Amino acid sequence: MTEGNFVDYVKMHVSSGKGGQGSSHLHREKYLAKGGPDGGDGGRGGHVILKGNANLWTLLHLKFKRHIRAEHGGNGSSGRSSGSDGEDQYVEVPLGTVVRDTETNEVIFEITEDGEERIIAEGGKGGRGNWHFKSSTNQTPRYAQPGIPKEEKDITLELKLLADVGLVGFPNAGKSTLLSVLTSAKPKIADYEFTTLKPNLGIVKHREFQTFVMADIPGIIEGAAEGKGLGYYFLRHIERNSILLFMIPADAEDIKKQYDILLDELKRYNPEMLDKERMIAITKCDMLDDELKAELKEELDNNLPIDYMFISSVAQQGLKELKDRLWNMLNE
Structure with missing residues (x-):
């Protein structure tokens, strides 16, 4: 998936179909001048339905x-014939889609399962025909119910990526490079910050034809939870990842401090993020010789509160071990 093809935010206007008018017909035929009421019911208006794919x-x-507009219900007719129901309109959306009311910004529902169907705009019920209103005191009612009006609303669709592993780090930490090496994804890679402006997804192939999904999230900066940098635009994508892989380059001035800043941004955005499994990948370790790596390892063993490992996407160092570790974490 290329960056230009990734769309995770859409606004739209949905309109269901109105219910059909009930018929007020009176039965007439040769030799039967005053037949009773036989007006049929109106048909139901079509729904607008969101469906997970x-x-x-x-x-x-x-x-x-x-x-998005659904079809109106048909009007009732003579002989107690009901009008046809309006055709429903199905809108297929990816799993992880959050549906909000555009006016109030309230979450209406979320689509998280394949084939899940939720009505976003309900079609109006058809009006009842006049034969429903016949009684001993009113044997020829000349009225029928109108159909219920259509339902209209403005909605916003937001996609939160459903991925097994989310790559979290500052800009230019090597997230896109790792994704391009482990998967067939082709994210934009360059030596400047915010090269990645939209999330990228890739499927990591593991041993014995097993796979898991990895998401490259645009880089976090300090203050992202308040909307700085790309702010909320990317933080919501991390909410649905099973494992967070923090990526910090080996040449960072203070690896522990970078990890603390990243973790604090996630906590301020959504404290539940801290409940996810986490691991740190020290990237660009091909720049370290054995002596420097040993010194850094001794320092990290004393400072980092979670597991970490050294990798280099360019030199292909530690990648098999990383995949094994992530796979084990996903299946514990």
Whole structure:
């Protein structure tokens, strides 16, 4: 998936179908001048339904579909014939899609399972025909119910990536390089900050044809929880990752301090993030000789509160061990 094809935020207007009008017809035929009421019911208006699709990874297909309208119900007719129901409109979305009311910003529901269907705009019920209103005191009612009006609303679709492993780190920490080496994804890689502006997904192949999904999240900066840098734009994607892999380059001035800043940003955005499994990958370790690596290891053993390992995506160092470790964490 290229960066330009990744769309994770869409606004749209949805409109269900209105219910059909009930019929107020009176039965008439030869030799029967005053038949009773036989007006049929109106049909139900079509729903607008959101449906989860595990094969979708982005909201790109909805980028230019800003108006979704379901069909109106048909009107009732004579002979107690009911009108046809309006056709439902299905909108397929990737798993992890959050649906909000655009006006209030309230979360209406989330789609997290393949094939899950949720009605976002309910079609109006059809009106009842006049034969429903016949009684001993009113044998020829000349009225019927109108259909219930359609439902309209403005909604916002937000995608939160469903990935097994999320890569977390400051800009230019080597996240995109690792993703490009471990998977077939082709994220943009360059020697400047914020090269990655949108999340990238890749499938990591492990031993015996096993796989897991890895997400490269745009770099965090201090103050991201308050909206600095790319702010909320990317932090929400980390919420649905099973494991957080913190990536800190070996040439960082203070590895422990960088980890603390990253963890603090996640905590301020959503304290529940701290409940996730975490690990640190010290990247770009091909720049270290054995002596420097030993010194750094001794320092980290005393300071870091969680497991860590040295890797180099460019020199292909420690990558098999990293995949093994992540796989074991996912299956514990």
